[in-house]
Amino acid sequence: MADKLNYIDLFAGAGGLSEGFIRAGFNPVAHVEMDEAACNTLLTRTVYHHLKGTPDFQKYISYIRNEGITRKELHALLPSEKRDSVINLAIGDNTNDEIFKRIDKLRGKTRIDLIVGGPPCQAYSLVGRSRDKYRMKEDNRNFLFIQYAKYLEHFKPKFFVFENVLGLLSAKDKDGNRYFDTMRDLFRSIGYETEYKVLETQEYGVLQSRKRIILIGKRGKTKGFYPEFEKWIPKASVNDILSDLKPLKAGEGNYFATKYSSKASKYLIDSNIRNGLDFTTQHIARPNTRQDLEIYRIAVQKWELGLRLEYDDLPERLKSHKNRKTFKDRFKVIAGNLPSTQTIVAHIARDGHYYIHPDIVQNRSLTPREAARIQSFPDDYFFEGKSTKPSRTATYKQIGNAVPPLIAEIIAVRIKYLLT
Incomplete structure (x- = not known):
C-alpha cells in the first residue's frame, strides 16, 4: 500500500x-x-x-x-x-x-x-x-x-x-x-x-x-x-459500441455469458471495453408492452428520416398519458450514426423509452450491457443486485449514476x- x-x-x-x-x-x-x-x-x-x-x-x-x-x-x-x-x-x-x-x-x-x-x-x-x-x-x-x-x-x-x-x-x-x-x-x-x-x-x-x-x-x-x-475524441460512431453484440428483441437475452456476434470495432479495443473475453454479460433486453413496441417502431422510422418523435405525433390510440407537455420528448432513439448519445441517467431503470435501440428489426430499448458500454464500462465489469438473484433494475440504476x-x-x- x-x-x-x-x-x-x-x-x-x-x-x-x-x-x-x-x-x-x-x-x-x-x-x-x-x-x-x-x-x-x-x-x-x-x-x-x-x-x-x-x-x-x-x-x-x-x-x-x-x-x-x-x-x-x-x-x-x-x-x-x-x-x-x-x-x-x-x-x-x-x-x-x-x-x-x-x-x-x-x-x-x-x-x-x-x-x-x-x-x-x-x-x-x-x-x-x-x-x-x-x-x-x-x-x-x-x-x-x-x-x-x-x-x-x-x-x-x-x-x-x-x-x-x-x-x-x-x-x-x-x-x-x-x-x-x-x-x-x-x-x-x-x-x-x-x-x-x-x-x-x-x-x-x-x-x-x-x-x-x-x-x-x-x-x-x-x-x-x-x-x-x-x-x-475518437473517430467513431455509437454503432461501433453496439454492432458486435448479439441482436435481440424485447424480452430476449442472457444475464450471464453471451458470445459476441462479430469482431470488435477499433473503438471497442482502444477504449478497453472489449478487453480479451470472448463473451459479454448482462446483455438482456427488458420486455415491453405491445403499445410501447409500436411507439418504438414509429420513433425509429422517424429517426431514419432525420426526425425526432414528439408525443403529439402519435396516433390517438397510442397516447395514454394526459400530461403531454411532460411526455413531449419522452421517446428518444439512440443515434447509432452519430458520435455520441444522450446522457445515460438512473431513470433508465424505470423504463427504456428515452433509450430506444436504433435497429428497427430489434425494436427494443437498450440492454444493461449496451448502457454500460455507452458509459465506457469494460465488458468484464459485472453489476450485482442486492440479492444473488439477477436484477436488471439495480444494474440500470448503478450504470446511470456512474462516472x-x-x-x-x-x-x-x-x-x-x-x-x-
Missing part, C-alpha cells in the same frame, strides 16, 4: 470513478456506499482486480459465466482487509465515527493522499428541481458536502476530486445563496483551495454527451493548480502527476 498513492472513494456507487483511478495506479483503501447492490458490485470488482494476473483469475471468469461458483464463494477469495474495504453505510453524523474507525483500521499508518467522489446528484439536478414544488431546497442531500468536508478534516489528503451535475452551479438554498459558493467557502475554511471546470465526456473518449462539474481541491493556499486533461471509467482514468492520470 505504501508504494502506491492511496485514496478513499466516498459515495462510491458501482465504482466507475474508482475504476479509472485503479487503472492509473492508485490504491483504493476504502469505498463508502449506502446502496447494498452497488456494494456487492464493488466487492465483485475488487475480486477482479485482486485476481487479475493470477492463476485464480479463471474463478472470476467462471463466476460471471455462471459456472460453478457462487457470489459468496467468489467474495471469500478476498483477504479480509479487501472485503472490509467496501463499507456499506450511509455517510452522515450518525455513521461517520464508525466509518472513520473502519478506515483508520484499514490504513494503519499509511497516509491518505486523495479523496474522490461526489454526493448523490438528484438534489442538484435541473430535472429533479423542475419536478419538485420546493425546487428541492429542503432536500437534506443538498448538504452532503458538509459531510464530505468532515472526511477531508479527518484524513487530510493532499487533494480531493469532487464530481457532480451542472445543476450544482445554480442550485440555491432557501435564502437564495448558491450551494456551490457555500461549499467552496467551507472547503477553504478547513484549508483547501478549490478550482473547477465543466467537462464534456465526449471530449474524453466517451461516446455520450454528459457534462459534469469536476472540482479539485488542494490542501494549502496555492492557486492555479487545475490540470489540463488530455482530450481524446464513466474512461474520463475517470484521464482525470486520475493528471492527479497522479500532481501528487508525485
Whole structure:
C-alpha cells in the first residue's frame, strides 16, 4: 500500500470513478456506499482486480459465466482487509465515527493522499428541481458536502476530486445563496483551495454527451493548480459500441455469458471495453408492452428520416398519458450514426423509452450491457443486485449514476502527476 498513492472513494456507487483511478495506479483503501447492490458490485470488482494476473483469475471468469461458483464463494477469495474495504453505510453524523474507525483500521499508518467522489446528484439536478414544488431546497442531500468536508478534516489528503451535475452551479438554498459558493467557502475554511471546470465526456473518449462539474481541491493556499486533461475524441460512431453484440428483441437475452456476434470495432479495443473475453454479460433486453413496441417502431422510422418523435405525433390510440407537455420528448432513439448519445441517467431503470435501440428489426430499448458500454464500462465489469438473484433494475440504476471509467482514468492520470 505504501508504494502506491492511496485514496478513499466516498459515495462510491458501482465504482466507475474508482475504476479509472485503479487503472492509473492508485490504491483504493476504502469505498463508502449506502446502496447494498452497488456494494456487492464493488466487492465483485475488487475480486477482479485482486485476481487479475493470477492463476485464480479463471474463478472470476467462471463466476460471471455462471459456472460453478457462487457470489459468496467468489467474495471469500478476498483477504479480509479487501472485503472490509467496501463499507456499506450511509455517510452522515450518525455513521461517520464508525466509518472513520473502519478506515483508520484499514490504513494503519499509511497516509491518505486523495479523496474522490461526489454526493448523490438528484438534489442538484435541473430535472429533479423542475419536478419538485420546493425546487428541492429542503432536500437534506443538498448538504452532503458538509459531510464530505468532515472526511477531508479527518484524513487530510493532499487533494480531493469532487464530481457532480451542472445543476450544482445554480442550485440555491432557501435564502437564495448558491450551494456551490457555500461549499467552496467551507472547503477553504478547513484549508483547501478549490478550482473547477465543466467537462464534456465526449471530449474524453466517451461516446455520450454528459457534462459534469469536476472540482479539485488542494490542501494549502496555492492557486492555479487545475490540470489540463488530455482530450481524446475518437473517430467513431455509437454503432461501433453496439454492432458486435448479439441482436435481440424485447424480452430476449442472457444475464450471464453471451458470445459476441462479430469482431470488435477499433473503438471497442482502444477504449478497453472489449478487453480479451470472448463473451459479454448482462446483455438482456427488458420486455415491453405491445403499445410501447409500436411507439418504438414509429420513433425509429422517424429517426431514419432525420426526425425526432414528439408525443403529439402519435396516433390517438397510442397516447395514454394526459400530461403531454411532460411526455413531449419522452421517446428518444439512440443515434447509432452519430458520435455520441444522450446522457445515460438512473431513470433508465424505470423504463427504456428515452433509450430506444436504433435497429428497427430489434425494436427494443437498450440492454444493461449496451448502457454500460455507452458509459465506457469494460465488458468484464459485472453489476450485482442486492440479492444473488439477477436484477436488471439495480444494474440500470448503478450504470446511470456512474462516472464513466474512461474520463475517470484521464482525470486520475493528471492527479497522479500532481501528487508525485
